[in-house]
Amino acid sequence: MNAFAVILAAAGKSSRFASPDQKKVFTNVDSQPMWMHAAHAFAKRADVAQLILVIAAEDQDMFQQQQAAMAARLGVQVVLGGAQRADSVLKGLAAVRADIPFVAIHDAARPCVLDSSIDRVFAAAEASDAAILAIPCSSTLKRADARGCIVETVPRDQLWLAQTPQVFRRTVLEGAYAEHSNPSLATDDASILEATGYPVTIVEDSPQNIKVTTQADLLFVEFTLQSRTS
Numbered sequence: 156m157n158a159f160a161v162i163l164a165a166a167g168k169s170s171r172f173a174s175p176d177q178k179k180v181f182t183n184v185d186s187q188p189m190w191m192h193a194a195h196a197f198a199k200r201a202d203v204a205q206l207i208l209v210i211a212a213e214d215q216d217m218f219q220q221q222q223a224a225m226a227a228r229l230g231v232q233v234v235l236g237g238a239q240r241a242d243s244v245l246k247g248l249a250a251v252r253a254d255i256p257f258v259a260i261h262d263a264a265r266p267c268v269l270d271s272s273i274d275r276v277f278a279a280a281e282a283s284d285a286a287i288l289a290i291p292c293s294s295t296l297k298r299a300d301a302r303g304c305i306v307e308t309v310p311r312d313q314l315w316l317a318q319t320p321q322v323f324r325r326t327v328l329e330g331a332y333a334e335h336s337n338p339s340l341a342t343d344d345a346s347i348l349e350a351t352g353y354p355v356t357i358v359e360d361s362p363q364n365i366k367v368t369t370q371a372d373l374l375f376v377e378f379t380l381q382s383r384t385s
């Protein structure tokens with residue numbers, strides 16, 4: 156069995172969530188902090204050898220006081236992230252143990268990831284060195300101009316919405332990041348490999364694995380998680 160290190164990206168500013176109290180990844184959903192749901196999904200796996208939570212320096216004191224004990228109980232290592240998502244991923248990558256060949260990067264804002272999806276994207280990464288979860292576009296896509304007028308309907312038959320985890324052979328991911336001219340601009344890790352011409356496999360995921368972006372997303376996530384435990 157191959158070993159995987161999992162980097163849980165939780166160092167964002169949560170600006171679209173717009174909560175005065177707590178960033179989205181630390182907000183309780185179904186009775187525990189959002190990041191804990193994904194952490195549990197990975198911590199229980201025999202093929203996960205290391206779990207790294209990347210948080211923002213500005214959240215360090217709060218986390219230490221309120222949530223560090225939960226992380227310790229799960230064996231989660233905490234590191235500080237950077238200004239952009241890719242910077243946080245690189246901080247997490249630097250903490251991955253040298254003996255671990257595969258790395259999965261998952262948004263801590265995606266608490267509903269399914270075990271079966273993780274199984275499939277892990278297997279795909281072992282077979283191809285690089286694989287991501289994604290869902291096919293299910294709506295009609297429009298391109299609009301600056302005035303908000305529709306310019307075209309974009310053919311969607313080959314379009315996917317990237318999700319996470321995104322899983323890579325560690326040497327391939329490190330090489331792509333090292334080769335990329337400006338990785339901080341990347342909004343996901345697959346695009347780092349794409350820029351260097353490395354093929355990335357898509358694994359179809361469940362639409363349940365949404366990324367919490369705004370407060371409205373909490374309703375769906377709360378219902379989804381509660382329906383799994385009821």
Ligand SMILES: Nc1ccn([C@@H]2O[C@H](COP(=O)(O)OP(=O)(O)OP(=O)(O)O)[C@@H](O)[C@H]2O)c(=O)n1
Binds near residue numbers: 209237243262366368
């Ligand atoms: N510098 C950053 C930016 C984002 N993330 C993480 O990457 C995931 C996806 O990012 P996003 O949903 O955009 O989170 P935020 O950047 O916090 O959201 P916003 O853009 O609304 O500020 C989140 O779990 C977020 O915490 C991170 O670890 N480090």
Ligand SMILES: C[C@](O)(CO)[C@H](O)COP(=O)(O)O
Binds near residue numbers: 316
């Ligand atoms: C990584 C990601 O969740 C894949 O869809 C997405 O790119 C994160 O983007 P965000 O702007 O940081 O939410």
